[in-house]
Amino acid sequence: MNRRRAWTMAIFLFVFADAIAMQARGPILSNLEAAFGVSEAALGLVAPAGTIGFLAVVVTVGLLAGRIRVRRALFLGTTLTACALIAMAVAPRYAVFLGALLVQGGAAGVFRGVDRVVLSHLHADRRGRMFTGYAFVWAIGAVLGPQLVTGVLAVADWRAVFVVISLCFLPTAAIAARSELPSMDAERSLSRTDLRALFRRPAVVGACTGMVFVGALEGILFTWLAYYAGTFYGTTTANLVLSAYLLAYVPARLGYTFAIERVPYLALLAAVTLPAVPALAVAFSGVTGPVLFLAVFVAGGSISGGFPTLAAYAVETAPEYSGPLNALTTGATYAGLAIAPPIVGLLAETYGIGRALWSTVCIALALLATVATLWHWTGTPDVPRAEMTAD
Numbered sequence: 001m002n003r004r005r006a007w008t009m010a011i012f013l014f015v016f017a018d019a020i021a022m023q024a025r026g027p028i029l030s031n032l033e034a035a036f037g038v039s040e041a042a043l044g045l046v047a048p049a050g051t052i053g054f055l056a057v058v059v060t061v062g063l064l065a066g067r068i069r070v071r072r073a074l075f076l077g078t079t080l081t082a083c084a085l086i087a088m089a090v091a092p093r094y095a096v097f098l099g100a101l102l103v104q105g106g107a108a109g110v111f112r113g114v115d116r117v118v119l120s121h122l123h124a125d126r127r128g129r130m131f132t133g134y135a136f137v138w139a140i141g142a143v144l145g146p147q148l149v150t151g152v153l154a155v156a157d158w159r160a161v162f163v164v165i166s167l168c169f170l171p172t173a174a175i176a177a178r179s180e181l182p183s184m185d186a187e188r189s190l191s192r193t194d195l196r197a198l199f200r201r202p203a204v205v206g207a208c209t210g211m212v213f214v215g216a217l218e219g220i221l222f223t224w225l226a227y228y229a230g231t232f233y234g235t236t237t238a239n240l241v242l243s244a245y246l247l248a249y250v251p252a253r254l255g256y257t258f259a260i261e262r263v264p265y266l267a268l269l270a271a272v273t274l275p276a277v278p279a280l281a282v283a284f285s286g287v288t289g290p291v292l293f294l295a296v297f298v299a300g301g302s303i304s305g306g307f308p309t310l311a312a313y314a315v316e317t318a319p320e321y322s323g324p325l326n327a328l329t330t331g332a333t334y335a336g337l338a339i340a341p342p343i344v345g346l347l348a349e350t351y352g353i354g355r356a357l358w359s360t361v362c363i364a365l366a367l368l369a370t371v372a373t374l375w376h377w378t379g380t381p382d383v384p385r386a387e388m389t390a391d
Helices: 003-023 026-036 046-063 070-089 094-122 124-153 159-167 170-178 192-199 202-229 235-247 249-259 265-273 276-283 290-303 306-317 319-351 359-378
Strands: none
Touching: 003 070, 003 094, 003 124, 003 159, 003 170, 026 094, 026 124, 026 202, 026 235, 046 094, 046 202, 046 319, 070 094, 070 159, 070 170, 094 124, 094 306, 094 319, 124 159, 124 235, 124 249, 124 306, 192 202, 192 319, 202 235, 202 290, 202 306, 202 319, 202 359, 235 249, 235 290, 249 265, 249 290, 249 306, 265 290, 265 306, 265 359, 276 290, 276 359, 306 319, 319 359
């Protein structure tokens, strides 16, 4: 196996395992509630604990992508992620669990701060397709996450979930330890002047704003959908509702992998995001049964296009700064992931989880408004040609 293929596999395996780890959090909220005796508001801290560390590290590492030893960062991020998951499994108190989760997020941020940078340089001729392929692999792991939780809980305690997930990172650690990384000479270091220039680009500002709303939607649904379904279903069926949402990511992102090279970025994003508004309204109207499953499936397919499309759109504006742009867009997404779920937790304490989740409809409308504004601002549904050159 050549180095390009080996590293592509290593990155895809990591993001697959990272998706499983992320999607295991929502389905065990009720187990954490029972084990540690905490409230809904306290449970809302699970999402920010997993994302605050990630957010700080992914932005820092991404901005320094042209200066750091990338292979070492990838290996360190993988091994620390696995160790933090073990720490979560043996945590004696909720505060310790949240602390280990914070470390796990930061460790994943080390890897994710440079993984798409590596893909960008390994596959410069088909960057958009590789980014959507990356998102497609994440979707497969995300779908399997809740079902892995269900399977492990059928035979063991919730703590075993994190032991099993930690093993999923070992293949990537093995490749990172043994395989040299191809040259990354095309990646430029970012000065303060360059950073200010990037922030002046409408495409970058708009993409990061859109990413905040995408992250908010995903963070709320990843964290609270199974919990919401658990108010009228048993644990197994409630986890299936989350899986139905995530299952939509697989065919949708597979379709985006091909569509992204044929349809202008913003036109594609507007078209696929629009159905999320009515789908979310139906999902949290109190319906159950097949209608609920169909509504969350449609919402999942719709929302799943946001991250890969906006990430590729931003990087295409300045491929020589793929590291910083990866950091900015990923950081914006995880800012939404960190901020929105605890707000929903607070709303749920006062108004109930059903009413609190109506906030997703407002966020989906805000995402559509952002896409429309960005399209108007740049004057094109595709990457603005003027932004393709370095400042």
